[in-house]
Amino acid sequence: MCRGWEQEGILRCLLNNLDPNVAEDVEKLVVYGGKGRAARSHKDLNLIVEALKHLGDDETLIVQSGAAVAVLPTHPGAPRAIISSAMLVPAWSDSQSFWNLEARGLTMYGQMTAGGWFYIGTQGVLGFTYETFLALGRKHFDGKLAGKRVLTAGLGGMGGAQGFAIPKAGARALIVEVDEKRARRRASAGWVQHLTHDYDEAIALLHASDAPEAIALIGNIAEVAPRLLSDGVHFDAVTDQTAAHDALNGYVPIGYSPEDTRTATADDTAYLAAVKASMLRHGEALLEFRRRGSIVFEYGNNLRDQVRRAGLDEIMSIPGFVNEYVRPIFASGVGPFRWIALSGDDEDLRKSEDAVLEVAGTPGLEKWFELARAGIPRQGLPARICWLGLGQRDAVCTRLNELVAAGEIGPLALGRDHMDPASVASPLRETEGMLDGSDAIADWPVLSAMLNCAQGATWVAVGNGGGVGVGNSIHTGMVVVADGTPRAAEKIRRVFWTDPALGVARYADAGYDAAIQRAAETGLNLPRLTD
Numbered sequence: 069m070c071r072g073w074e075q076e077g078i079l080r081c082l083l084n085n086l087d088p089n090v091a092e093d094v095e096k097l098v099v100y101g102g103k104g105r106a107a108r109s110h111k112d113l114n115l116i117v118e119a120l121k122h123l124g125d126d127e128t129l130i131v132q133s134g135a136a137v138a139v140l141p142t143h144p145g146a147p148r149a150i151i152s153s154a155m156l157v158p159a160w161s162d163s164q165s166f167w168n169l170e171a172r173g174l175t176m177y178g179q180m181t182a183g184g185w186f187y188i189g190t191q192g193v194l195g196f197t198y199e200t201f202l203a204l205g206r207k208h209f210d211g212k213l214a215g216k217r218v219l220t221a222g223l224g225g226m227g228g229a230q231g232f233a234i235p236k237a238g239a240r241a242l243i244v245e246v247d248e249k250r251a252r253r254r255a256s257a258g259w260v261q262h263l264t265h266d267y268d269e270a271i272a273l274l275h276a277s278d279a280p281e282a283i284a285l286i287g288n289i290a291e292v293a294p295r296l297l298s299d300g301v302h303f304d305a306v307t308d309q310t311a312a313h314d315a316l317n318g319y320v321p322i323g324y325s326p327e328d329t330r331t332a333t334a335d336d337t338a339y340l341a342a343v344k345a346s347m348l349r350h351g352e353a354l355l356e357f358r359r360r361g362s363i364v365f366e367y368g369n370n371l372r373d374q375v376r377r378a379g380l381d382e383i384m385s386i387p388g389f390v391n392e393y394v395r396p397i398f399a400s401g402v403g404p405f406r407w408i409a410l411s412g413d414d415e416d417l418r419k420s421e422d423a424v425l426e427v428a429g430t431p432g433l434e435k436w437f438e439l440a441r442a443g444i445p446r447q448g449l450p451a452r453i454c455w456l457g458l459g460q461r462d463a464v465c466t467r468l469n470e471l472v473a474a475g476e477i478g479p480l481a482l483g484r485d486h487m488d489p490a491s492v493a494s495p496l497r498e499t500e501g502m503l504d505g506s507d508a509i510a511d512w513p514v515l516s517a518m519l520n521c522a523q524g525a526t527w528v529a530v531g532n533g534g535g536v537g538v539g540n541s542i543h544t545g546m547v548v549v550a551d552g553t554p555r556a557a558e559k560i561r562r563v564f565w566t567d568p569a570l571g572v573a574r575y576a577d578a579g580y581d582a583a584i585q586r587a588a589e590t591g592l593n594l595p596r597l598t599d
């Protein structure tokens with residue numbers, strides 16, 4: 069046990085990131101998302117663990133890209149750890165410079181919550197995918213996805229969530245996956261109800277019923293999508309989650325196998341030309357589906373930019389999922405809140421869920437908890453994600469800390485994803501198409517991190533390149549350990565008001581009505597709006 073629950077909470081969350089049931093590759097310290105790691109090396113991991121074990125309540129651990137570089141005297145109200153991962157001077161902030169520096173042991177890619185020590189397994193993306201499809205239903209289908217057909221591709225680490233989320237949101241999905249092993253993994257988790265290699269059987273299954281189910285077709289989307297078009301198969305919505313952001317190892321071209329893609333090298337020009345040609349076919353099919361009336365969007369995998377580079381500019385007219393579906397949620401100051409039961413006791417999670425429902429419950433939230441309890445297997449420490457905004461997060465967290473103080477549950481780590489209204493600047497994803505053109509303005513995440521340090525979050529992390537690669541995003545996360553003490557109550561009261569308030573301010577400043585309204589309702593002092 070560390071010298072206090074704040075330090076212990078950090079340690080347990082760090083080790084949870086590296087739990088074999090949570091991390092993709094424990095040996096390489098890779099937690100998720102390509103090479104998103106929790107520590108720079110095993111030696112660095114040991115140094116961090118030792119530093120946390122001895123860290124006083126008046127000290128702060130300073131972590132530079134996965135390495136403990138200092139323990140400095142601060143004060144009890146300050147964070148116990150601050151973390152910066154993969155940050156580079158802007159003109160050097162490109163993949164090649166970064167990976168060269170990484171190879172020299174000078175930095176580490178932290179993705180978002182891998183290096184920020186608050187990953188909760190696939191659940192994070194499940195909640196996101198579910199909310200995205202609900203929002204799609206609200207926007208285009210009057211909230212009714214029942215009987216609607218969705219075409220998508222990719223049943224990988226994150227894309228696998230589509231098998232769970234699309235049917236849970238009410239629709240019937242055809243998911244094309246080139247790697248049978250990946251599809252079988254999702255089927256064994258219960259997230260895919262039908263799995264077939266046979267195209268005709270897949271189409272028959274698609275039309276056999278309106279039941280919300282996922283059908284996995286083993287095949288290549290660049291081949292299957294044009295075939296579906298020539299057969300006149302209609303889909304209400306079309307997207308994909310192949311790992312198209314990584315043209316070398318993320319997208320299997322026609323005529324190649326998943327194994328070829330895993331071992332492809334950057335000097336294999338024939339292979340790269342095949343990727344380009346396949347992506348182009350895929351992109352052309354997406355545009356044709358749209359011409360025929362389908363709702364088509366990109367699911368945060370950068371496929372559009374790849375297809376544009378392959379020569380099809382028109383692809384950029386397809387919207388990205390954040391701009392289309394998540395933006396209205398962000399614009400009202402709401403984002404993915406999450407928490408972890410540090411005791412490891414499932415009962416603590418259940419009781420804390422009940423408390424969240426008591427304080428901020430809506431029928432939607434109740435339904436999500438029900439689905440999550442029944443359908444999401446536990447990975448590592450018990451954890452839950454749910455979407456809360458300004459006015460809800462502070463109330464919920466205060467109540468949870470009271471339960472800890474009363475001894476009804478053990479200590480909790482309370483925080484959020486790096487994808488939140490103010491905490492990320494990512495012009496190809498989270499901040500694409502902002503109303504005022506502020507897509508690439510990265511002051512907001514920097515301000516977010518500074519604010520959370522000032523308010524005394526237990527740990528605060530900033531990073532470069534989460535989701536879309538180095539140079540393409542800046543983002544920040546924070547966590548407060550609720551150990552039931554008055555000090556935790558004070559930190560919670562401060563952090564969980566100002567953190568979402570900055571989100572409202574960011575969107576109000578960009579001119580979003582929902583945020584301006586929320587700012588007025590909550591009495592935020594936003595000088596530029598009242599001027």
Ligand code: NAD
Nearest residue numbers: 222224225226227246247250288289310311319320368369
């Ligand atoms: P992954 O590498 O684990 O999985 C990709 C899957 O696509 C693999 O199973 C692969 O076999 C399959 N695939 C590749 N080429 C294919 C093809 N031509 N036809 C059919 N299947 C093919 O990646 P992941 O973690 O699932 O993420 C997928 C992508 O989605 C990434 O680019 C990621 O950045 C993006 N993503 C974004 C968000 C977000 O913005 N919130 C969320 C989830 C995923």
